[in-house]
Amino acid sequence: MRPDAIANSLIVSCQPVPGGAMDDAASVIGFARAALDAGAGGLRIESVAYVAAVRAAVAAPIIGLVKRDLDDSPVRITPFLTDAEELADAGADIIAFDATARPRPAAVCELIAAIHARGRLAMADCSCRADAEAALAAGADIVGSTMSGYTGGPEPVEPDLALVASLRQLTPHVVAEGRLRTPEHAADAVRAGAAAVVVGSAITRPEHVTGWFRDAVGTAFARRDLPVLALDIGGTKTFAALVRGAEVIEEAIIATDRAAGPDAWLDAAADVARGWGGFAAVGAAVTGFVRDGLWSALNPRVLGIPPRFPLAERGGARFGAPFLAVNDAQAATWGEHRFGVGEGGDLVFLTISTGIGGGIVTGGRLLGGLAGHFGQLRSPSGGAAPLEDGASGGWMAEEAARVGHVVEAPAIFARSGEAWAEGIVATSAARVALLCRDIQLALDPPLIAIGGGVGLADGYLARIEARLGGLPPELAPRLAAARLGARAGILGVADLARSNA
Incomplete structure (x- = not known):
């Protein structure tokens, strides 16, 4: 041979x-x-x-x-x-x-x-x-x-x-x-x-x-019974929670020391979680842009982050568990899809708050990267500024100040019977209505969920729907108010992290 x-x-x-x-x-x-x-x-x-x-x-x-x-x-x-x-x-x-x-x-x-x-x-x-x-x-x-x-x-x-x-x-x-x-x-x-x-x-x-197989199955069963640690890291605070399914077992609010940087924010969350016992995985919903576990700021004014910060790698090492990082609006999108107004179906989620963000679930899958960052669209301004600079809660406060009223968005809604306030709210709603129409033409989602402090403010969704009322039925988007409120991101990222573990 x-x-x-x-x-x-x-x-x-x-x-x-x-x-x-x-x-x-x-x-x-x-x-x-x-x-x-x-x-x-x-x-x-x-x-x-x-x-x-x-x-x-x-x-x-x-x-x-x-x-x-x-x-x-x-x-x-x-x-x-x-x-x-x-x-x-x-x-x-x-x-x-x-x-x-x-x-x-x-x-x-x-x-x-x-x-x-x-x-x-x-x-x-x-x-x-x-x-x-x-x-x-x-x-x-x-x-x-x-x-x-x-x-x-x-x-x-x-x-x-x-x-x-x-x-x-x-x-x-x-x-x-x-x-x-x-x-x-x-x-x-x-x-x-x-x-x-x-x-x-x-x-x-x-x-x-x-x-x-015995070892793999045993580990999976053991992990399945453990909750997930979910973090929502924002410009002013980090919301930490221990989550099982749609239930929040433990929760804590940690002030964000903006000057300390991402490593310090993770340390602070780890200090809180240490007293909560074991968890199967960690999910972080963060403002900004995440791709391949690397975190960057889209608007450094919201939260300054070193470019391409290795959040997944640092987080996994810090917590000793599988670590998933996604944009906070995308996490909230998944939360509404799994546990909220989406009821398991495809949807586009728009959160209108201090800024404007969102996410897309299509074919039962959450799109990552830049998908859903609707507030960064520049076509309405001809490229001059992001859409959120002309429709968000931050813009509303700036417009109010420009006409002599130093108030935040909630106070503007409270005074919507006054002409100056109604004009600001109506302009924001009209611009978001155009965004919803464009989203429908681009993606044809079965549902567009509206959330965020501005999006869920009294009368705002009705104003958007009124602006869309003249469209033919086949072109008109179906809108609905998001259900989960501030917990959408926590529940969404926890569910994503469990699936990723």
Whole structure:
């Protein structure tokens, strides 16, 4: 047999757990036949007896090995010359042996010579590039990554694809083996340069596979029962809450020290959460723009943030839990979708408050990044200023001051019977009505939910609807008042963080 006889193939390692329920010749033969029937190109079989039994049942290439626990050597795979000779006599086409540079009963060169003397191929199971270089110099036909992570220290979890790539620089006859537990791992090994891929436990050790699923399911059940820590970080305060579903279990308000910066804001939230017990994940709803966990300000006057601040990374390290960050208006959009006026359906959410923000849920998915930042649209002003500078609560206060009334938006609504106040409110509502019409034409959502302190102020939604009253039914947006108020962002980001954990 030539070394390339197993190239471009999946090799299934049929090695039952010693003493386990499948540790008998009939089971090993059954695993071998099933693997070959499913398209495997070869087998890796442990022990002389099992090699002989499988060779009598199949004609496919067999990599044979013997495992021993020795008192005077850490080498376990085919340590003796007689092991190699007996495997060859039992029908193995390729003999695998431990090729690590450790104390051993037989030198690597002696093992290779014994294997070649029986007319078989020698496969060196290596832990590093140096092992492979030495084995190839001694005449090995094939090298494998089998021993990576098994020569001392904690056993890794992921396969050593870097070693596979390094071995490929030495020879085309590379077998990837070790901790390849998913089809994606196997494909990645091929991309790293492997000529063949060995998969064992994931296919032929139900005890191990069951354990992986048991651990994953157990962790998921444990996390499912824990609440989520939700943070709403704004320009004046951080609202922290412990949330389970639509229920807020604990809550606290933390003043935002604007000069302290994001790390200090996270520290302050962590100090509060420390007394609340465990949580499955952390979600942060923040003013500004978030993409790939990086946080930036769209309007630094609201809250100054260093550009592309790594909020998800810093938050995950600070809280020791999966951490998700999204824009606060987008979080509120999801909250209204899941628990509020959206009732699980698609919608666009507009929050009209000091500024104007929003979000979009389409196809049951929240759009991230810049999606929904409606207050930053500049087309109504011809590019001169963002829309929120001509319709938001902040703009309303500025207009009031301009005509001699130093009041905030709530007081303007309270005086809407006066001409100056009614003019300001009506202008804002008219501009938001145009925005709703544009949103309907661009996205055709089944619902536009209106929220925020201004959006939910008495009579504001009715003014928007009056401005849209003349539209044909097929063009008119369906508007509704948001239901969750100030808790929309907290509930939304908590739900998103749980799904992301």
